[in-house]
Amino acid sequence: xxxxxxxxxxxxxxxxxxxxxxxxxxxxxxxxxxxxxxxxxxxxxxxxxxxxxxxxxxxxxxxxxxxxxxxxxxxxxxxxxxxxxxxxxxxxxxxxxxxxxxxxxxxxxxxxxxxxxxxxxxxxxxxxxxxxxxxxxxxxxxxxxxxxxxxxxxxxxxxxxxxxxxxxxxxxxxxxxxxxxxxxxxxxxxxxxxxxxxxxxxxxxxxxxxxxxxxxxxxxxxxxxxxxxxxxxxxxxxxxxxxxxxxxxxxxxxxxxxxxxxxx
Amino acid sequence: xxxxxxxxxxxxxxxxxxxxxxxxxxxxxxxxxxxxxxxxxxxxxxxxxxxxxxxxxxxxxxxxxxxxxxxxxxxxxxxxxxxxxxxxxxxxxxxxxxxxxxxxxxxxxxxxxxxxxxxxxxxxxxxxxxxxxxxxxxxxxxxxxxxxxxxxxxxxxxxxxxxxxxxxxxxxxxxxxxxxxxxxxxxxxxxxxxxxxxxxxxxxxxxxxxxxxxxxxxxxxxxxxxxxxxxxxxxxxxxxxxxxxxxxxxxxxxxxxxxxxxxxxxxxxxxxxxxxxxxxxxxxxxxxxxxxxxxxxxxxxxxxxxxxxxxxxxxxxxxxxxxxxxxxxxxxxxxxxxxxxxxxxxxxxxxxxxxxxxxxxxxxxxxxxxxxxxxxxxxxxxxxxxxxxxxxxxxxxxxxxxxxxxxxxxxxxxxxxxxxxxxxxxxxxxxxxxxxx
Ligand code: SF4
Ligand code: SF4
Numbered sequence: 001x002x003x004x005x006x007x008x009x010x011x012x013x014x015x016x017x018x019x020x021x022x023x024x025x026x027x028x029x030x031x032x033x034x035x036x037x038x039x040x041x042x043x044x045x046x047x048x049x050x051x052x053x054x055x056x057x058x059x060x061x062x063x064x065x066x067x068x069x070x071x072x073x074x075x076x077x078x079x080x081x082x083x084x085x086x087x088x089x090x091x092x093x094x095x096x097x098x099x100x101x102x103x104x105x106x107x108x109x110x111x112x113x114x115x116x117x118x119x120x121x122x123x124x125x126x127x128x129x130x131x132x133x134x135x136x137x138x139x140x141x142x143x144x145x146x147x148x149x150x151x152x153x154x155x156x157x158x159x160x161x162x163x164x165x166x167x168x169x170x171x172x173x174x175x176x177x178x179x180x181x182x183x184x185x186x187x188x189x190x191x192x193x194x195x196x197x198x199x200x201x202x203x204x205x206x207x208x209x210x211x212x213x214x215x216x217x218x219x220x221x222x223x224x225x226x227x228x229x230x231x232x233x234x235x236x237x238x239x240x241x242x243x244x245x246x247x248x249x250x251x252x253x254x255x256x257x258x259x260x261x262x263x264x
Numbered sequence: 265x266x267x268x269x270x271x272x273x274x275x276x277x278x279x280x281x282x283x284x285x286x287x288x289x290x291x292x293x294x295x296x297x298x299x300x301x302x303x304x305x306x307x308x309x310x311x312x313x314x315x316x317x318x319x320x321x322x323x324x325x326x327x328x329x330x331x332x333x334x335x336x337x338x339x340x341x342x343x344x345x346x347x348x349x350x351x352x353x354x355x356x357x358x359x360x361x362x363x364x365x366x367x368x369x370x371x372x373x374x375x376x377x378x379x380x381x382x383x384x385x386x387x388x389x390x391x392x393x394x395x396x397x398x399x400x401x402x403x404x405x406x407x408x409x410x411x412x413x414x415x416x417x418x419x420x421x422x423x424x425x426x427x428x429x430x431x432x433x434x435x436x437x438x439x440x441x442x443x444x445x446x447x448x449x450x451x452x453x454x455x456x457x458x459x460x461x462x463x464x465x466x467x468x469x470x471x472x473x474x475x476x477x478x479x480x481x482x483x484x485x486x487x488x489x490x491x492x493x494x495x496x497x498x499x500x501x502x503x504x505x506x507x508x509x510x511x512x513x514x515x516x517x518x519x520x521x522x523x524x525x526x527x528x529x530x531x532x533x534x535x536x537x538x539x540x541x542x543x544x545x546x547x548x549x550x551x552x553x554x555x556x557x558x559x560x561x562x563x564x565x566x567x568x569x570x571x572x573x574x575x576x577x578x579x580x581x582x583x584x585x586x587x588x589x590x591x592x593x594x595x596x597x598x599x600x601x602x603x604x605x606x607x608x609x610x611x612x613x614x615x616x617x618x619x620x621x622x623x624x625x626x627x628x629x630x631x632x633x634x635x636x637x638x639x640x641x642x643x644x645x646x647x648x649x650x651x652x653x654x655x656x657x658x659x660x661x662x663x664x665x666x667x668x669x670x671x672x673x674x675x676x677x678x679x680x681x682x683x684x685x686x687x688x689x690x691x692x693x694x695x696x697x698x699x700x701x
Contacts, residue, residue, distance in 0.1 A: 007699045026695070028686040037698040044699075058696040062685030070638050071674050072552065072660030074518045076681060078525040109514035114522065155639040160513025186644055190581040195638030199687055200673040203635040206586030213581075 005044045009058040010091045020055040022126070023093045025107065027100035028063045029230040035237065036230035042259035043099050043123050049264050050136040054097070060087050066102040069110070071196040078114060081106075085116035099123040099255060101156035101229045102194070108161070122157055124166040124228050124254050131173055138173045142261035149176040150222040151254075152213065152236060153188035154229035167228045167254050174261055179220040189213045193231035214239025218249065225251045266358070273355035273479075280483030287490040291568065294606040298561030306509045313649065317504040323647040327575070330396075333389040337425070338497075340386035344379050344432065351479050361442060373447030380436065380451040383429040390425045397422075404574035409593040414572050417492050424488070428481050435474035438467045499569040500648045506562050507649030512640040515657060518551070552661025555622040556602045559658060566650045567599035576642035576652060582635040589635040591642035591652035597627035598655060624659055633659050634671060 013020050024047065029036040047054050065080030088096075096118045098104050108120035121129075130136035149171060157163045164185045171178050183189045192202065192209025202208055214236055217225045225240070227233045230253075237251045252260070303310075316322045321338065325331030353362045363372045397405050397418060405418070436442060436452035438459055443449055449456070459467060489495050496503075553559050556567075576591040577583050583590050601623045609616050624630075636656045643651050663669045670678070677687045685692045 005699055007696070009696070026698075028688065031695045031698060032686060032688050032690045037701065040698050041701075056696070059693050061695055062692065063681045063687060065681070067687055068678055068681055069515060070657070070660075071670060071678065072657065072662075072664035073670075073678055074521045074551070074661055075525065075665060076678055078518075078521050079529075080681065080685075082525055082529055105511075105513035109511055110517065113517040155637070155641075156513050159640045159644050161511050187579065187641070189584070190637045190639035190641065192581060192637060195636050196674055196677065197637050199677040200634070200671050202585075203582070203587045203589070203631055205582070205635075209581045209585050209637065212585055 005041060006048050007044055008055045009060075010055045010093075011058070011060065013055045014091060019092060021053040022055075022095045022097050023088070023091075024054050024056050025064075025096050025098035025100075025103050026056055026061060027098060027103045027230070029234075030099055031061070033230060033234070035234055039099055039230055039233065039253040039255055042253065042264075043255040045259045045264040046127060046130075046136065046255060049262070050130045052130070052135070057087065057091075062087075064103050064106040066106040066110075067196045067199065069106070070194070077110075081111055081114045081116065085111060085114055088116060088118065093118060095119045095121070097121045097123055097126040099228075099230065099253070101154040101160070102231070105156045105160050122163060122166065122228065124157075124170055125163065127255070127258065128166045128169050131170075138258065139262065140175055142174055144224070144257055144261050145175045147176050147224060148179055148220070148222045149224045149226050149257075150179045150181055150217050150220045151184075151226045151228075152181070152191065152217060152232055153185055154227070154232050155188070155190050155194050157228055158185060158188055167226070170254050170258065171226060174257065176224075176257075179222060181216045181220055183216055189216055191229075191232040191235035193235045198231050198234075208239075208242075210235035210239040211242050214243055218243060218245060222249060224257070225249060226254050226257060227251060228254050270356060270358050276480065276483065277352065277355070280480075280486060284486050284490070287487070290606055290610070291490065293609075294602050295561050295564045295568065297557050297602070297605065298559050298564040299557075301560040301562055303506045303562060309509055310505045310507075313507060313509075314501055314505040317507075317647070317649055318500040321647075326647075333392055336382075336385050336389045337393075340382035340389075341425070341497075344382055344386070344429075345482075346375070347379055347432070348479070348482060351475065355479065361439075364445075369445065369447055373445070376436065376448030377450045380433065380449070383432050384451055387426060387429045390422050390429075394419065394422045404578040407574065407577060407590060407592075409590055409596055410572070410574070414493065414596065417494075418572070420488075421492065421494050424481070424485055428478065428485070431474045431478040431481060435471055435478060438471040438474065440464055440467050440471075493570065493572045496569050496571040496648060499565065503565055503569040504649045506565065508643070508651055508654075512643055515638075516654070518661070521551070550662065551665040552663070553655070553658035554624040554662045554666070556598060556605055557616075558662070559598070559655060563651070563655055563658075564598070564602055566652075566655075567595050567602055569648055570595035570599065570650055571648065572596060573647065575645040575647060576650070579641040579645040581637055581639060581641065587632075587635040588629065589632045591656075594628060594632070594652045594655055595650060598623060601627050624662065628659065630663060630669070632656075633663065 008020070010023065026040055030040040062084055063080055064084065065077035068080065069077035096107055098107065098120070101122060104120055104122045107116070107118060111118070127136065131138060151167055151171060153164065168178060189212065190209060191213050217236065225236050227236055233251055233253055240246055240249050240251055321331065321335055324334050350361065350363050354360055359365070363375070396402050433452050433455055436449055437455035443453070443456055459470065489498065550558055556564060570592065572592060574592050580589065580591055605616060608619055633656055636653065638653060640653060643653055680687050680689050684690060
């Protein structure tokens with residue numbers, strides 16, 4: 001675990017005069033949020049392990065503007081987008097991988113109209129590709145084999161972009177016992193963080209959305225709730241704490257599951 | 265004198281269709297109050313969506329029981345209405361069962377026989393629908409927006425269909441001439457004995473009465489549509505055609521903002537220079553939407569198409585957790601306000617006179633708007649491709665860009681993005697710190 005991560009930046013690659021295979025878009029949560037940083041590190045371990053030639057923007061990355069747009073501030077969104085697109089285009093970026101479905105959606109669907117055209121993948125899609133290409137090997141005998149695990153579909157990956165199978169394929173590759181919640185895939189319930197809700201108190205109601213969603217998950221009696229989004233991860237973690245189930249259930253990103261299972 | 269019924273029939277028919285046409289005209293006028301959007305792209309995908317979703321009811325059957333019953337009523341209603349063609353010809357020309365004269369008896373019998381079976385199936389389905397609403401009281405039909413008119417409207421339609429189907433069967437059962445043919449009266453033959461000891465004259469009278477009420481009922485029903493959520497039987501088709509094609513996660517780009525942002529960011533443009541000719545006209549009066557005229561015509565079409573089924577609301581995470589937001593209510597409010605604006609225009613000789621009201625505030629509250637997680641559960645659930653989320657977003661845009669009226673925490677988040685490039689107050693130079701932690 002103590003082994004230092006190899007995280008080249010685009011600026012360094014540029015200086016060496018080479019173009020990495022992919023750009024890893026870390027996202028604001030992945031950069032600053034303590035819980036999400038662990039997901040970022042887990043994904044980098046996987047990239048390092050598979051010898052993927054990647055780079056990050058580092059301090060040149062800025063918020064995609066997803067939350068601003070969804071809050072209704074189209075100005076701020078477009079300012080962010082145009083700035084980011086300038087940086088990305090200056091580096092000649094073609095392929096982007098991100099562990100955040102919000103960044104994924106925005107980069108893939110909302111940047112093209114502003115002049116940013118990239119091939120964008122969610123980290124679960126990219127990892128699946130690595131496995132299929134034989135670049136990453138997941139041992140059948142791993143610490144999660146046979147464990148009851150349920151996957152919470154992030155709205156912006158699932159309904160937003162119809163990606164349902166990639167994260168499930170990874171869980172299957174780990175030979176876990178995948179259990180579905182009653183609301184899954186197209187009908188999955190939101191974790192409650194999207195649309196800028198992450199940054200404000202919820203409106204008055206009789207329950208918080210993340211608690212309801214955690215109840216959905218707990219009904220499947222899982223030992224792990226798997227997520228594919230830093231915001232979902234926070235929301236579900238809070239939900240599990242609210243239900244006082246931290247002792248029995250952990251919340252882990254699919255990338256963390258793989259990194260942990262492989263002892264990376 | 266012999267022609268009197270034909271003339272009366274023609275007058276009723278013209279009045280019925282004429283009034284409907286007039287209402288369709290104001291419907292189209294109202295929808296056109298919306299902003300223009302370009303929906304000329306993806307033609308083949310759009311036709312496909314219409315065929316699958318509206319014609320094929322692909323999204324209805326996701327809830328199997330309701331879906332199945334709905335398909336029965338839908339198919340039944342359309343097919344039985346072929347009968348209306350015969351009624352119209354008979355009515356106008358004073359013939360009786362013209363079909364029998366032009367079709368072989370077996371074919372005619374087969375047609376009427378299938379109509380009769382469908383009529384019974386429709387009757388049963390409609391009864392089950394009624395029970396589901398009024399006896400089982402399915403939760404989504406008893407939300408706060410489903411009182412008074414919206415609730416009665418739904419029941420009226422069900423009664424209407426029951427009456428129409430009954431009239432059709434009674435008409436066949438009492439048509440002595442038709443009963444004697446013994447062809448096609450697969451259901452009505454069992455009803456006929458109920459009228460067993462009546463004289464032929466009385467039977468004829470009942471038959472005529474049922475016949476007249478059947479066609480009058482259909483014309484009333486046609487005209488009722490405009491005032492009812494039942495408008496979806498017509499509008500579902502254009503609505504699914506013009507429905508969103510882009511991935512659900514993608515929110516539309518505001519072109520007007522793009523122009524301004526490009527200008528702001530372009531060092532070659534002198535901000536104090538006189539605007540190029542015509543440039544001013546391009547800047548919209550308003551960012552976002554505070555009233556129905558600010559929405560696009562597709563969104564207004566959405567509002568008229570909404571069937572108030574509440575499938576959206578029953579999947580909405582905000583609504584499920586007791587918040588005020590109900591995507592169905594967003595659509596109903598939009599429609600109600602649009603109707604109000606339309607009436608205002610009618611009353612003021614074609615011009616809208618400010619009534620000191622608007623969609624935002626008078627119909628939809630900010631509390632509802634800020635509760636949305638943009639999760640797209642509503643758009644996924646809607647069986648007729650309605651997009652409540654797009655209206656919520658336009659209204660948030662108005663609140664934020666025109667009124668700076670976002671909740672304080674969101675304002676903080678936005679100023680963090682402006683200053684630090686992240687929604688949190690951290691230094692951009694710390695973005696890579698995770699690497700060594
Ligand atoms: S997008 Fe908004 S309105 Fe629609 S279901 Fe989700 S929270 Fe409800
Ligand atoms: S928006 Fe769609 S799902 Fe919601 S009530 Fe209207 S028709 Fe039903």
